[in-house]
Amino acid sequence: MLNKKMNVFDYLNYLFMTLLCLTMIYPFLHTFSLSFSDPIEASKGGFMFWPRGFQLDTYKGLLKDSLFWRSYLNIVAVTAIGVAVCLFLTSCASYVLSLPHYPFRRFFTMFIVFTMFFSGGIIPSYLLTKDLHLMNTWIPLWIPGVIAAFNIILLINFFKQIPSEVREAAVIDGASDFAIFTRIVLPLSKPVLATVGLFLAVMFWNDWFTPYLYLNDTDKYTLPLILKKYVVNSEIDGLSGFVKATNQQVLPSQVRSTVILVGILPTLVIYPFIQKYFVKGVTLGSLKG
Secondary structure (H helix, E strand, O other), X not given: OHHHHHHHHHHHHHHXXXXXXXXXXXXXXXXXXXXXXXXXXXXXXXXXXXXXXXXXXXXHHHHOOHHHHHHHHHXXXXXXXXXXXXXXXXXXXXXXXXXXOOOOHHHHHHHHXXXXXXXXXXXXXXXXXXXXXXXXXXXXXXXXXXXXXXXXXXXXXXXXXXXXXXXXXXXXXXXXXXXXXXXXXXXXXXXXXXXXXHHHHHHHHHOOHXXXXXXXXXXXXXXXXXXXXXXXXXXXXXXXXXXXXHOOOOOHHHHHHHHHHHHHHHHHHHHHHHHHHHHHHHHHXXXXX
16 A cells, blocks of 8 residues: 555656656747747747747857857856855865864854855945945955855865865875865865855856946946846847848847857756766765764
């Protein structure tokens, strides 16, 4: 009787998860089909599971838009630098707080956890950034995510699972704390570092509000600001030379679909290669050491 109930539950669970996956896949499939569809066919509306007709005019026009590609390069730079700096500082702080002989680790751990529930707020952060003369720079885009409490907790729990005998053997061999950290701890922590790196990359890549607050120069705009401009405001005229490049009138919805697809392309390309590290890192880092 128990096996029969379990089988029914499993069947319903698989059915639910399948429907959930379809609800997530369909918007992407519709966006993909719309971006490649013929404008006349696309203007008829309705749901799309595959392109109606075929055209590349939206992609050709996007390739000639200097503002879009400048913002694309900007977000790549912001994400790459932000992930590298945040991973280094977060891993350093987490390693120190994971050492049992560090006298202030409990105090600083609770102090960091406190920031998960209470923050200074947007207005004080904005005023502080303005007083430090950091407006219209990329620095405010990095500072809030440099030390994230959730990432530190994840790394602390992972570092605690590394056998203490490994560190003791390295100390006997004359290794310094920095050598132990860089040559032993970090190489053993690839799964959780990949997990935290993915969290950070998605955070920087999708962050729209922070650049909106602090950036005024269009040359420093990141991709989310441009996506908001074309997707929400539908300012299709902002695509410099778009219609000239295509020699054909395209629908605003097709331009938005094209911009969205190009914007999420890096995430779709990179994620399959780090998926195994992502799953393993979340599982191991969530265990209490």
